[in-house]
Amino acid sequence: MPDDQPLPLLDRLSALLGPRGILTDPADLEPHLADWRLLYRGRTPCVLRPANTAELAEAVKLCAAAGVPLVPQGGNTSMVGGGVPDEGGRQVVVSLARLNRVRDIDPLDMTMTAEAGVVLKAAQDVAAEAGCLFPLSLGAEGTATIGGVLSTNAGGNTTVRYGNARELMLGLEVVLPDGQIWNGLRRLRKDNTGYALRHLFVGAEGTLGFITAAVLRLYARPKESEVALCAMRDEETALALFRRFRDRDETAVRAFEYMSGTGVGFYARLIEGGSVPLSTPAEHYVLVDLASTRPDAGLRPLLEAVLEEALEAGEVLDAAIGESEAQRAAIWRIREEHPEAQKREGASVKNDVSVPVSRTPELIRRASEACRRLIPGVRPVPFGHMGDGNIHMNLQQPEGMDPAAFLARSHDIMETVNEIVRDLGGSFSAEHGIGRLKTDMMEGWRGGPELAVMQRIKRAIDPQGLMNPGKVLP
Amino acid sequence: MPDDQPLPLLDRLSALLGPRGILTDPADLEPHLADWRLLYRGRTPCVLRPANTAELAEAVKLCAAAGVPLVPQGGNTSMVGGGVPDEGGRQVVVSLARLNRVRDIDPLDMTMTAEAGVVLKAAQDVAAEAGCLFPLSLGAEGTATIGGVLSTNAGGNTTVRYGNARELMLGLEVVLPDGQIWNGLRRLRKDNTGYALRHLFVGAEGTLGFITAAVLRLYARPKESEVALCAMRDEETALALFRRFRDRDETAVRAFEYMSGTGVGFYARLIEGGSVPLSTPAEHYVLVDLASTRPDAGLRPLLEAVLEEALEAGEVLDAAIGESEAQRAAIWRIREEHPEAQKREGASVKNDVSVPVSRTPELIRRASEACRRLIPGVRPVPFGHMGDGNIHMNLQQPEGMDPAAFLARSHDIMETVNEIVRDLGGSFSAEHGIGRLKTDMMEGWRGGPELAVMQRIKRAIDPQGLMNPGKVLP
The missing domain is CATH 3.30.43.10 (Uridine Diphospho-n-acetylenolpyruvylglucosamine Reductase, domain 2)
Structure with a gap:
């Protein structure tokens, strides 16, 4: 045609x-x-x-x-x-916008069946009205849909506690490339009956069929939470603080986010009302978010005890604890406004990469150094989900450099970062997926038997190649 | 040939x-x-x-x-x-017995790379020596191997807290049916780079290739635990007690097991030293196992408070709390010896089925009644993982009946149970898989587009059909 x-x-x-x-x-x-x-x-x-x-x-x-x-x-x-x-x-x-019903919700079973077009925020709200929590949370939640977050296996801030979208899904309804409907809307925690097809459609980015509805896992709503901003001595002590919390209460850490002094500085300077509740600037920060479904969890004493230990050990340089909902939101805002602050500061190159959690300090340090060697004056702005190994290893243009000239180096920068990511056993796409943008990287990163098997699966399920052509697979 | x-x-x-x-x-x-x-x-x-x-x-x-x-x-x-x-x-x-090395363990990353032939108990021990927990736990753990528990997506007692084998796996090494090696031993919490092949091999029961090694997730070791045996008014209040605990502390419940009065009676009568720490026999029991990584979690007051509420509400009839490691083990033994007690009491028919957690009371009640109608005098012995919806809906022969005559009705009994399971949206194989025994049930339960896609995947990955023929797929 x-x-x-x-x-x-x-x-x-x-x-x-x-x-x-x-x-x-x-x-x-x-x-x-x-x-x-x-x-x-x-x-x-x-x-x-x-x-x-x-x-x-x-x-x-x-x-x-x-x-x-x-x-x-x-x-x-x-x-x-x-x-x-x-x-x-x-x-x-x-x-899929008109498939927007929540078909059922069962607070005893802790499941909800939602159609693909339900907006993530709406799904969260329906869960909340039933006294439950649908924990997937990300910047685009007011627009992104259940079908989209499952098709891309979206991550976000709470992965360290609740997992990715994949872990929040028990069953799927799918329209296959030939128009057959597979009703796999099972609400089961245990079901070992053949191949786990649902895990194939999650993360396939629509190249194997249409996810039309899903059974989602719900959790209890936290009754207590604490948020702190900590200035850290270096990258290693940032991760060490995560371990201190995890050792004390494995389930309490809802989010553990790293930020660079550069990024926090951009925020303070460029975002309206962007104040940082610590007096002395540092080179490294973490945001700790603790939550518990127990009303008497004692998160505050736990937080204070861990911070005191780390202060005494010289790992934490300074810390501020949110004393109210407003203060906690203000701390989170420092992290959330990083993309906007970067935008206002000029051109930047973004890398959504992941490494084993234990290698995040090395990633941040080595990638920052390598990029500084590549482009003198470049300003590394690494931030993100240290607790799950997913660092947004972003680079800000040197002051005074022409933005276009900087962006012309995008490919070199990505290559430089990715070489270190590869060396650390990491991934070139942590939570954003492949889409069209990264298909040409699949051969280099997933080539050989892995990509060959993916292509055989694609041909087996979509022999005409009609589903979302040009995405995911090269 | x-x-x-x-x-x-x-x-x-x-x-x-x-x-x-x-x-x-x-x-x-x-x-x-x-x-x-x-x-x-x-x-x-x-x-x-x-x-x-x-x-x-x-x-x-x-x-x-x-x-x-x-x-x-x-x-x-x-x-x-x-x-x-x-x-x-x-x-x-x-x-795979000689592939029995733990290749590495990283307590900071909370991962371990183990080969397929490592015995589950050995993997648990290696994790423990490093101060961590590999939480998968099941009766056969002294013999079952990592390759086996992943190939079957094994479940067990702690699924309610830690998930099945699938959820404890981050990466795989696989020998494909053509002899190519796929090295997917990634240790990443986030990695959205094409189809999730690892989830296809987990649960495929060796029909798509050989799992030769895996990256396993580790957890922190609990520092406090409590175990209680509770006599319950009925099936509904058994589940209601689960909800009471979950609402109080979502992460504390490590296991929540249902047992019938019949099964507990068998245990008391037929197992050496098999005493039950409650004076009046009941028709329904649950075993609650709470655990926390916090040394100051206050599990004991939590346990007592919830039991008191449920006693006052008339839901719990009586309860015994394990006061020592020995007492806790003795309570667990009542549950663990169910298969042996059933064996000593004569012939029985076993059903490894699951339903949505909220439907477990209905499953137990309806399946028991239907089997009693089918075979007058039959003794239902349902027990198992109420917290994850997986009930072993077993039936003991009527007293005095010829065992062979009873076993001749096995098919009728399974059909009777499965009809109710199907009506409740459940599965005919919760944690044991399909193997050779249940391949002839796949068409009836997973037939249509689902089985067709599985068969297309099988042909795509193993075109000669040489991997474990006759298993899983009919």
């Missing part, structure tokens, strides 16, 4: 999905052509908006029979161009 | 593996022909015992080229005949 030829199925799809179920007006297509980072801007003949799983399945059958490639789309918050069509104009976008 | 013709590869395999690496003497083959339940007794021309992953890979290449089917074997503790050859005499057994 050559580019821009009208989609021959349009009449049949319109009859199937009705006027609300298909968009063809260019103005209506516009929001579906690019993700929020605007990395790519594609074209599509139409956007399908099925009302339910059965409608989607019928539409997929029609498209499969006609050889029409499909691009599943959730909240368009991909960091790697995972949910947008290419420039060819043939790929049909399928929005 | 007709039965019993000498394996043409024997000379080449002998040259490759050396005298310790291949067994052909009938007496040496004997222990490898049947699992411990003696469900099936097969034949094999030889048993391969490679010394390391590279040797295994070369042996697999030779066998793949010659079309020789292979049966991976761990500790031979399968409940479903998963690790033994069939009666045809062509299938070559491959024992």
Whole structure:
């Protein structure tokens, strides 16, 4: 089918999905052509908006029979161009936005069945109304959808305690590339009956089919929490503090975030009301967030005792404990505003990498040094989830350098960081996935038998190659 | 190749593996022909015992080229005949017993890399020596191996707190059916780089390749624990007690086991020294095991407070708290000796089933009633992991009935139980897997698109069908 030829199925799809179920007006297509980072801007003949799983399945059958490639789309918050069509104009976008029901919630079972189009924040709210917690939490939660966070196995701040999206999923409903519906919405903690297909669809970024609904695990709501900001002597003592907390109470650490003095400095200088509750600037900081479902957990004495030990050992240089909800939020804001502060300071190159938790200090130190050698004056701004090994190893342009000239070095910077990541047994994509942006890195990082098996699985499940073409696999 | 013709590869395999690496003497083959339940007794021309992953890979290449089917074997503790050859005499057994090194352990990273042949108990011990906990725990832990518990996604008593074997695994090394080695021994908490192949091999029961080593997650060792035996009013209040504990401290419950009055009665009557620390017999019991990594967790007051509430509410009829390590072990023994007590009481039919946690009371009640209607006088002995929904819904023969006549009704009993399990959204195999015993149930329970996708994956990864033929897939 050559580019821009009208989609021959349009009449049949319109009859199937009705006027609300298909968009063809260019103005209506516009929001579906690019993700929020605007990395790519594609074209599509139409956007399908099925009302339910059965409608989607019928539409997929029609498209499969006609050889029409499909691009599943959730909240368009991909960091790697995972949910947008290419420039060819043939790929049909399928929005799951109308599959937005929470089908059931069971606080005794601690499960919730939510459709793909339910926004993450809405899922959190439904859980909260039932007295439970759906713990997945990330910056884009007001827009990202359940289908999207499962398809990308999203991470976020609380992975150290609750795991990634994968660990919060018990069962799936999937529309396969041939339009068959697999109802795997089981709510079981134990079910050893053949291959774990659900784990194949989670993280497949829509290249093996459409996740249309999922059984999600719920947790109890914490009744007590504490947040502290600590100035640390160096990278090693930052990790040592994590271990001190973990040794004292393995389950209490809800988040353990590292920040550099450079990043905290940007925040203080560039964000309105951006104050830091410690008087002397340091080169290294951590944010500790403790939580417990016990009302009498004694987190405050635990926090104080650990900090005192670490202060005496010279590991913690200074620390501030949030004394109110507002103060705790203000500490979290230092971490959350890092991307915005970086943006205001000029051009930056982002690396979403992970290493074994024990190697995070070495990653931060070695990658910072290597980038400084590569580009004199470059300002490393590493921050992120030290407790799970996922550091956003970002680099800020040297002061006064032309932003475009700096960005022209992006590839060199990424290569420099990734060489160290590889040496430390790490990953080039920790929580953002592959999408379109990183497909050309798959051969170098996952090549050989691993990529070959992935490709065989892709061909086995999607023999026509119609599901989200050009994503994940090279 | 007709039965019993000498394996043409024997000379080449002998040259490759050396005298310790291949067994052909009938007496040496004997222990490898049947699992411990003696469900099936097969034949094999030889048993391969490679010394390391590279040797295994070369042996697999030779066998793949010659079309020789292979049966991976761990500790031979399968409940479903998963690790033994069939009666045809062509299938070559491959024992992973010599791959028995713990390659490394990192208490800061909280990971351990263990080879497939490491016995589960040995892995627990190595973790303990490093001050950590490898929490997977099950009856066969003195014999079962890491390769086996991962290939079957083993569960056990602590799933409610730590998850199944799957959740305790971060990375794998696998020898594929064509003899290629996939090194996926990554120690990462976050790694979103294509399809999650490791989750496909876990639970595949050796039908997709050989798991040769794994990166395992470690936890902190509990510093405080409490165990109580409670006599409960009925099935519903048993589950309600679980909820009371969970609401008070979500992370404290390490195990929550249901037992029937019948099973506890068998224990008291048939096991040497089998005393029950409660004076009045009840129809329903639970064993609660609480643990915390905090030395000051206050588990005892928590336990007493919850039991007092439940006593006042009339839910708990009586309770005994273990006052010493010996008393706690004695309470656990009531649960652990259930299989032995059942054996001494005569013939029984076992069902390893699971339902959503919230439906466990209904499962126990309905399945017991239905079996009593089916066979008047039958004695239901349900017990097991109420906290994760996995009930061993066992049935003891009526008193005085001929055991063989009772066992002749096995199929009817299983059908009766499974009909209720299905109605409650449950699974016909919770933690024991499919093996050879349950392959004929796959079509009825997982048939349609789910089984079709599994079969396509099998063909994609093992196109010759040489890996553990006759297991898992019908």
